[in-house]
Amino acid sequence: MQVGDLIRVKKGQNTYEGILMPFENELDDKFITIKLENGYNVGFKLEAVSVKVVRKGKPFSATMPKVDILHKKGLPDIAIIGTGGTVASKIDYMTGAVYPAFSPAELLQLVPELGDIANISGKEILSIASEDIRISDWKNIGASIIDQFNEGCKGVVVTHGTDTLHFTSAMLSFMLRGLQNPVVMVGAQRSSDRPSSDAAFNLVSSVNFSRTDCKEVAVCMHSSLNDDHCLIHRGTRVRKLHTSRRDAFVSVNCPPIAKVMGAKNIEFISSYKNNAEGDLYLDDAIEEKVALIKTYPGARDIVAAYVDKGYKGIILEGTGLGHVPMTLYDEICRGIEEEVVFGMTSQCINGRVNMNVYRGGRMLKEAGVIPLEDMLPETAWCKMCWVLGHHSDYSEIKEAMLADVAGEIRPTSRIDTYDIGRW
């Protein structure tokens, strides 16, 4: 008996026929689930039924009708790179399984507007859950992007699961040097197998923005609960601030770059990089032994644990202006003695750290902890990985950490960029 077989289930007086569905998990083998002719799935306790195969099933297959795609003159070539997280997908109505759709034919069928604004090519290079992404994956993604540009693409769109999308966008912002064209990262908060998904609109908007002269890594996601426009966020300045809403991604400490109305117009909101610096290349020298630690009242041992494991850098997510409890003070000092580099960010997310105001801050700063200004903790972690891949001298590291590489750090705080929770 195999998944997909037509089976007959006899339960007491009643007999039911249906297609055998996959078991939900290993522990679930107490139940058998069949899809009835009317489309409903129902589960029966295995011990209470007798089961017989009526007809062997055909294996499930996800095939596509072949469609010829015309290359339209006058439209730019845009590459869509898939890394997991299905921004476009097909549903197996039988099992409910969702397959990513990446061939240009599939993309154009699902999101026909794409054909009006670009010649699309698609490629899936990774298929992982967003939370499982690793440093080696970022190198891989970066290399693929370079390949696409070398093949003459005008812009590259990278689809990505949303959980760690802002880590990837920050890391790519540092690794991709000399960008001549936009790299737009895009995801979906509501799965692409539902008609109300934000995926397609986000994808259209990101492809549209990838045609501009912006030379940065950007993130394109819904701006509100409405399907009317997306916001383009700078890759180093964006953070997921909601678990499920489609407007979960927010620019922190700076305005977004632009507003995109799907396939229609683009409205720039703030300045962006439109001048190229040198040639495009991938600078993927990365130090992997870097930790991101959130402190909390009475915290102990959490710094020492990393120091003992030989970590080279630690980004602290302190409280308020950049403080940690005194219980961690000795552990940090020992780390500094052992040449671990510490950077300070704030768990307030919004605002700038300042370690001069209170004694605790001053002590840490004097000990050598680098206050990372208005940098986001996740961005600071990416940057530390990248900087430590290039430098080993403390003062060089400090200088590099505080230098603006991809718009991640600015000396001034805008007066208008904090409007969360206003009533």
Next chain:
Amino acid sequence: MDYDKLGLKVGLEIHAQLDTKKLFCSCATELLDDQDFSFMRRLRPTMSELGEIDPAAKDEFKKGMENLYKTSIGHSCLVYADEEPPHDPNSEAVTILLQIASMLKADIVDKIHFMRKVVIDGSNVGGFQRTALVALNGKAFSEYGNVLIPVICLEEDAARLIETSGKTKIWNIDRLGTPLVEIATDPSMHHPRQARDIALYLGQVMKATGRLKRGIGTIRQDVNVSIIGGARVEIKGVQELNLIEECVINECVRQVNLLEIQKELKRRGVATINENTHDVSSVFEGTACKIINGPVLGIRLTGFSGFLGTEVQKGRRLGTEMADYAKKYVRGIFHSDELPSYGITPEEVGLVKEALAVGDGDAFVLVTGSKSICRLALKEVIHRAHLATEGIPNETRRPLPDGNSQYMRPLPGRSRMYPETDIYPVVVSDAELKLLQENLPQLPEEKIKRLYSNYGITPENARKILEWGVEDAFVASQERYNMAFGKFLRLMETLVMLSRDMKSAAVDRDFLLYSFMEAHEPLPLESYEEVLRHMAEHSTGARETISSIGISRASDDDIRKIIRSVIKENSAMLEGRGKQAFKPLMGMAMAKLKGKCDGKTISALLKEELEKEH
């Protein structure tokens, strides 16, 4: 009509709202017209593993339809805005479903899986309705035969469409996510009466849980009807139980008549429909017909003479059915079987016939509007004419208040359903099910039996009480208010009559019932209507009403006095007619005592007094 000979087959699908919180979040399900929050969505068709996209869904998306969802902050949370995954299924709703399934002796599944049924018209924010099959193979009972209930489902109700303006549909999401019980019978019912009885039975089973919502629109019935040689026609959303029987009868009539037309068309050799539309605007330059102010296009329907005016249901002709199809684009059609009329003259009709080359056995249809709209409307007419040659179209129809129905849309194909992966399936625990089945609410038959054996009324009257849904009030009338059953019956009949009469949902039946029973003692039956009407109109209690309109029961002595005076005044007649004088005397006494006393008492006292005279 001989329904057996017709091969009538009726199936029912009943949806009833549960009076609980929403199915996948803890928001209330009360309807609320206040709105202070809205969001706009475009639903996009999804693709199957074979790369198929539903053409209707694609079409809707291409048209650029937008949905504006409105709600009130605090009334709806993120779940039904599709901005947060669904929470665990409402366990109360699941329990109610298990109760209903148990009462219908259905086979309850061991593991309930929620599915997504793709619905792309905007009525569900997510683009799908969540639904789960809870039980299979239930049974419903009626005097006309029992019926199998293949499926009992728990599903979500849809949002309410407020209005469509241009390309925007405006919805209120207050109703979205309200748990619905769906009970579908197999299409084996063979008599209209059976359909009505089964619907009633199912309604009572569901109501026995005490957890159904009450009021207009909380129960919706879809009726499927077919006869031999006919087609499956779905009449969607019949809200009143009383209409089900009529609906089925009228649909039978319709199908019989349509088959008759088909037969006759075949006899006349009509097989294909001429699809050439003609511009006949010039005929109507300066016409007296007020409806026409723009281009007029027409088609000839070869061989259709007389059919457009043929009634298929009372007051509804084949022409009406064509107009229903055309209504997607225009307000109506003109056809040859009704012209000249509407200010269109015989001369104009003659010119149209000439222009369209309409012969003796032919008919024609005209529409007015912009030329492109006219062409689209005539295309629908042609389509419907073509269907007439094939017999009965598969349709979803809208019930009309008179028990007839009107075309709504073609019968939809099988809906696309796939597993809802955001919700873990519900395992039905044996222990819980056992406990619940040991404490089931009483079934209708059991209740009827209890009522007639405990209170000495007839089974028919017990059934009536159940149909009215006033078991509790009846028991109170017997145990608390010592009300004679005849009086209770009169009270209920009067209330039913009033609520039909006053057509007002505002008549609070329970209030009227209990307040009246409390004060019923001195009232003669004749005054029930007056008192209850006054109570309903003024929202006043029974005692207050009785004293304000001055109805009181005269004492036996007073009645006797009046009767004596009547006898005295008519002593001459009494002399002459003897016992035959009773009837006229009774009439006179009744007139004098109107509203003060019931006829029975008058008759008894009059008899006594007449005895004394002898």
